[in-house]
Amino acid sequence: MSASDAYLIEAVRQGDQSALGKLYDAYGGALNGVILRIVAKEELAQEVLQDTFVKIWRNATGYDPAKGRPFTWMMNIARNAAIDMVRTAAVRNAGSIRSIDKTVYGIGHDDLREDMDVAEVRDVVGRLKPEHRELIEMAYYKGYSQQEIADDTGLPLGTVKSRTRAALLELRTQLKDHR
Amino acid sequence: MNAEELIRSGLLEAYVLGQASPEEAALVERMRASDDPVREELDAIELALEQQAMQQAVAPAPKVRASIMDAIKHEGGKKEVPVIPIQREHKPFNWMAAASVAALVLSAVMNFMQYRELRDVRVELAQLQDDRSVLAEELKVQRTSMERTQQQLAVVMDPRAEMVVLNGMGAAEGHKARIYWDKTASAVHFDALSMPAPPEGTQYQLWALVDGQPVDAGMVSLEQDTTGLQRMKDVPNAQAFAVTVEHVGGSPTPTLTAMVLLGQI
16 A cells, blocks of 8 residues: 555545556455455455445545554444445344344354455464453454443453554554564 | 644544544644644555555445446536635624624723722722821811920020029928010019919919019919910019919919918019
């Protein structure tokens, strides 16, 4: 991701369709990976990915370079769309919160395993310490607030905060080692 | 919170993960704009998640791209024009209202403070006026006293004045009085000195003895100021002065048995 991404988003904002195509070519796969991890089903992931790029197209004005990197902005759109999808699906199918957990923890099971390279599923997050992986899963892939994580895990809120930082520091270290 | 504390707090991670409250997000964004270390840390966190996502990339089915491009083509003309938030139109009014309220509150506070100040000043002024009246009264008393003293001094120091000492006789032995007599002006001033108060219902009366005959020279008053000189009746000529105890108001002729002081010239 470079500064040129900000220009691509600016072009998208001005209605340049080919600019959106370039963003898709560069980051569609990465966003798809995040979405798949959250929704766990290929057909749902396709729907969410399309929804994500339509939202990027419509809301390019909402991107503020002062608030973060372009990819972070796009990834948050993808995450929110995927998490919404999971929650809607869970409510539709079972009407219970437990289903969300099942769906999210369905990663690596059944049909998903057929669609994704096993090596990629066992990604950097998978190599983190269990307590760090759990926090990243809950915060990043399930969209839990820190309070919800604290309630869910029984950890003090302060511990959740410091452990989230530790988890991301470990992730950063892992990425450096495996670059 | 300084940059170092913010970095260590874990709030930057929470912010990137979308867990920060609006207030926390505003803080992070403010610090990101102003502090290089905060910006660098945020970039590192975002980059880590970005790299992690890139490593995990899963190529979507080719039909998704076509589907997206088709969807936005149909949206082409409908691309939303940025809407200026309604709030913005109200903002100046709200600011003005807030400013008015603030000004009103400030004004009320200042009015109250000024009222208190005025009240204090009034109290102080009243006190000062009282003090001034007291001082004026004291000055008047002092001036009167000084004038009297000057008058008495003038009498005493007058080179024409002759001093006659009256000594106690009989029961009044040891008591003294003085007369300053200006023969030229006939003026007589009596100084009671150490005379005791006369018995109840009586008063001292001064007599000038002129050619053997007593002439009334006035009643001696001890009540107000025994140390001062008292102006008596004019006496143009006399060989002696005497003081007798008489009924209040005096007698036409002296009761010689009641003579207490005598001063020969």
